[in-house]
Every structure is written in C-alpha cells, then in structure tokens.
Amino acid sequence: MKKILIVGLGLIGGSLAMALRGFEDFEVVGAVRSQATYDKAEAMDAADRLTFDPAGELPGADVVVLCQDPAGIIAFLEEHRDRFKPGCLVWDVCGVKTAVMEAAKCLPAGVDFIGCHPMAGKEMSGIANAEGTLFRNTHFIVTPGPNATSGHLDLLRRMADWCKFGDVIVTTPARHDEMIAYTSQLMHVIALSVCDNDELFACQGFEGGSFRDCTRVAALDPAMWVQLFSLNAPALTQVVRTLEGRMRQYRQAMEAGDKEALRDMLARASDRKKRINLERARGDDVRPSF
Amino acid sequence: MKKILIVGLGLIGGSLAMALRGFEDFEVVGAVRSQATYDKAEAMDAADRLTFDPAGELPGADVVVLCQDPAGIIAFLEEHRDRFKPGCLVWDVCGVKTAVMEAAKCLPAGVDFIGCHPMAGKEMSGIANAEGTLFRNTHFIVTPGPNATSGHLDLLRRMADWCKFGDVIVTTPARHDEMIAYTSQLMHVIALSVCDNDELFACQGFEGGSFRDCTRVAALDPAMWVQLFSLNAPALTQVVRTLEGRMRQYRQAMEAGDKEALRDMLARASDRKKRINLERARGDDVRPSF
DSSP states (O other): OEEEEEOOOSHHHHHHHHHHTOOTTEEEEOOOHHHHHHHHHHHTTOEOOOOOOOEHHHOOOOOOEOSSSSHHHHHHHHTTTTOOOOEEEEEOSSOOHHHHHHHHHSTTTTTTEEEEOOOOOOOOOOOGGGGGTTTTTEEEEEEOOOOOHHHHHHHHHHHHHHHOEEEEEEEHHHHHHHIIIIIIIIHHHHHHHHHHHGGGGGGGOOOOHHHHHHHHHGGGHHHHHHHHHHHHHHHHHHHHHHHHEEEEEEHHHHHHHHHHHHEEEHHHHHHHHHHHHHHHHOOOOOOOOO | EEEEEEESSSSHHHHHHHHHOTTTTTEEEOOOSSSHHHHHHHHTOOOOEEEEEEHHHGGGGSEEEOSSOHHHHHHHHHHHHSSSSSEEEEEOOSOOOHHHHHHHHGGGGOOEEEEEEOOOOOOHHHHHGTTTTTTTTTTTEEEEEOOHHHHHHHHHHHHHHHTTTEEEEEOOOOHHHHHHHIIIIHHHHHHHHSSTTTGGGGOOTOOOHHHHHGGGGGOHHHHHHHHHHHTTHHHHHHHHHHHHHHHHHHHHHTTTHHHHHHHHHHHHHHHHHHHHHHHHHHOOOOOOOO
8 A cells, every 4th residue: 555644734734634535545644743633633534544753654655745834844845855755756735836846956866846736725724624625626736846757747636636626737836926926825915904904893794795705814824824925025025016006096096086097997807807707617617615 | 555666676676676575564666777677577576566667656655765876876866856755764775875865865854765785795786696685694784864763764674674684783874984995895996906917817727715705896887886986985095095005014024024024914914803703703693695
C-alpha cells in the first residue's frame, strides 16, 4: 500500500484527508501537532491513521500534502528537505504560489514539488469545520515547476477527480498570484474594510443579503492572512489601488450630481457582470460549494 | 371584502402580491402596465385579480402598495393624490425613504402614507423571478410619518407577519437612508467597482465563493439604481469616502511592509466581524432568504 501524508489537519488539511480516503491504493495518514486536533480528527474518523511525527513518516510517503499556513509550509520544506522519499510528489494548499515555489527550490532533485491551491474554504478554520465534501465543484489550481513529471501531474488530476473538484486549472505561480490578488485577497480587504466602520454594530436590522455576503470572509484568521497579504503585496496593493480609483469615480459622479455619467458607469459594470454570468453558465456547471 | 391594490408587479410587487394573498378579508389586486407582465402574473396566479387601471381602483382601495421604481412612486403620488380613498393606508417598497416621504406630503390629510423597505431582493428583476416566500426571515423597515395612525401601523405589522418577515424595524427616514447607504448601497458600489476591472473576464477559473458573493449584486438594473444612488447621494458618498480611506490604510501598510500594523488592522476588523456574528446569533434567528 502506498501512502499519502497530510501535514496539518486544519480546515483544508482535514477536509482533504476525508476527501482523499479510499483513493486508489493509498493509505491516508494525517500529521497533527496538538492533542486536541488529534482527538477531534480521531472522533471524526478523518484519516486512516494519525501521527504526531510527520518527519518519521516522510521517508515512506509517496505523496506529501502540506496544509500548514504559508510560514509553516516554507519552514517545513527547509527543515525536512532531506527526509522526503526520492521520486515522491509533494504539493501544498497555500493561497500564494510564487513564494512557496521559491521555497521548494531547496528540495533535492527527484522530489517533485507542485504548487496547488484548492479554491475552497469557509470563514471558520480548524478541523471541527472540515468536511469531505468541501471541494465539490470548486477550482483546483495547479502551478507545476519546470521539472514536474507528467506522471505526477496525472496523479494529481486523479486525486482532484476523487475529491470531486469541478476542474483543474494549470497556470504559472505569477499568474496565479496576480489573479488571486483580484479574485480572493481583494475580497478579504473589502470585507475587513467594510467591518471597520463605526456603524457596524448599529446597522443590525438594516442588513440584507448583500451585506452578509460581502462581509462573510472578514471573520478570518489574522495571523494567516497577514502572511498571505504580505507574501503577495505587490499584486495585492495594485488591485486595491485600482479599486480605490473606481470607487472614487463613482463617488465623484454622485457628488457632481452627474446622473448621465453615473448611468453609463452602472450600465457598463452591470452589463459586464451579466455577461460573465452568461459565460459561466455556458462554460461549465461549476457551482460554489459554500 | 376589503382591497389591497399593489401597483407594479415586478420582483418585489409580484412577490408581495403572492405573499399577501389570503391575508385577512382582503382581495389582492395587482396593477400592471404591460401585457407581458399581465400574462406572466396570470400564469403565476400572482394576485386575486389583475388590472391595467390602477387609477380606477384607487377610490375603492383600503391599502395601496406602491412597488414601482423611485421616480415611478413619486410621479404616481403626485398624479393620483386626489383619487386615494379617505382613511386608506398607502405604503411603498422603495430603498430610499427621505425622498419618498417628502413626495408623500402632497397627499390629502386622511390618507396615511407609511414608508416601508422590505430588505429582500434578488439580482434578477421582474415578475418571472417573484416568489411568495421572498420575504421570509428578512427585515421589514418602516418609517412612519408624524401622523401615522396606530391602527395602520398595526395593520402593517399583521401584513408583515403574514408575509413571514423576520422582524419589523421602525425608524426615521433619515436614519434609514444613512444605514442603507452603508449596508446596501455601498455593497452595490463595491460590486460594480470590482466588476469594472480589466481582469474580470480573465479571472474565470480563479474565483471562489468570496468573489461570487461580493459581485453577485452587480447584475443590477442601472436605471433604477441611478435613482437610488442619486436620491441618497449625501449619505452614500460619505460611506464610499470612508471605505476608500480604510482600503488606502490597508494598502499603505502593505506597501510599507509594516506587518505589525497590518496584523493589528486584521485582528481588529476580523474580531468585530466575529463579535457581530455572535450578537446576531444571540439576538434572533433572522436568516437570509437569498
């Protein structure tokens, strides 16, 4: 029997362990740090086997999935780079890819690191919120290094299929980071900025679906998101600056009472949204799982 | 039998007609303008009776609900002010209240206008998207004028109960408009601004739940939202300006590489979001219906 070692059983690692159970002829081993996570993972039957010793499992692991926070992944690669099994596949789940791919250069030749980003999540972290169905119909983004083997890419696709991801998107780390700054990190900056308003606690009774939807992701883990924002600061600051500019244009049109300019802006942006909805509907049946 | 006249069977008017059917001893009459809406409303069995002639129904209507766009409501009040039945209750569903309450001052004494805002909606307009269950567990905001009778307020509460609104919030038009600028209109400015980015069509495959949730409401009706934004420009421009400032602070902390400042900002805002989630969980069981 072959072995998948999942390092870190938080929301994503725990969900992956559950989703990957039963995949081909692999045993799924989950490595945890705390007794509380161990107990919860055991109660949830999250993996075939649990361990406190990822280093001890590495030499026998055919696939290693790094599910810590970004700093944890980078530190793990550096600390254990000589313990990985030759020929193994290592992948991670981190929301930034350039920094992680850079850190993975420390691995010896023959250890194939492929950056991954499952575009799934919840605003609540920890294994208690993990679900084996978390990845259904979400995107699985893959950023292979120049030496990634086609055998490993194929193995990764089979794992993605088993976890019921909606599709697999292969791209470069730089393009991933640029896109994710816009589609994900910016949404978190917006949600945080909206919640950092003096009226937040007064507004109860006046909020509708749009407010709940927009602010949902503000309930994030600050320690992890400081890392994600900081590791992608050049791309993220650029999209924040662009959004500030757009919002200023809306404000200025309203301040000037220029209804014609405002109508043009609303027509243009709402039309873009309607068109992309149509493209999505035509393109595939990927639906949000959360 | 008494009569509720609903003027305008779009998403909200059509949903209200369906939700109000069977309420006490009222006949629900829906007034439409186009044959297409008439046919659709008839096929959906949206009202007890349909008409193209709201003016002809006014003298016999005990309750009139104005469900047009803001300009349509204001024009209707002015055009038909002398046709309302003495002692009747008139309410509207418009997303801004000061301007509508101001327009309603043209009504004769004895016609009781109470501003209302059902905090429910969808990004798709029109009767085809109407549902009798649209209002379940949403907020019903009420801004009575100084002469509103307690009998009419009580009638309004019974209608809200019948439609299964989660609660009834009574406030002033000015406070409503200030709060709605923050909780609703700002969310629409954000969604539009995010969609007005050159990368929108390139980002497919990289979007997760946060992007879908934040941009959902951008697929709006430009003609109506130009009115809503313009009629509430003083409050809305203020909250847009505040949000621009917050986003600039995040950007500047990232540009400066000031992780400590960034961590403080993230901790503060995420903590506020988590606390308000807790307050909501304690406060009541209002849940979004969309």
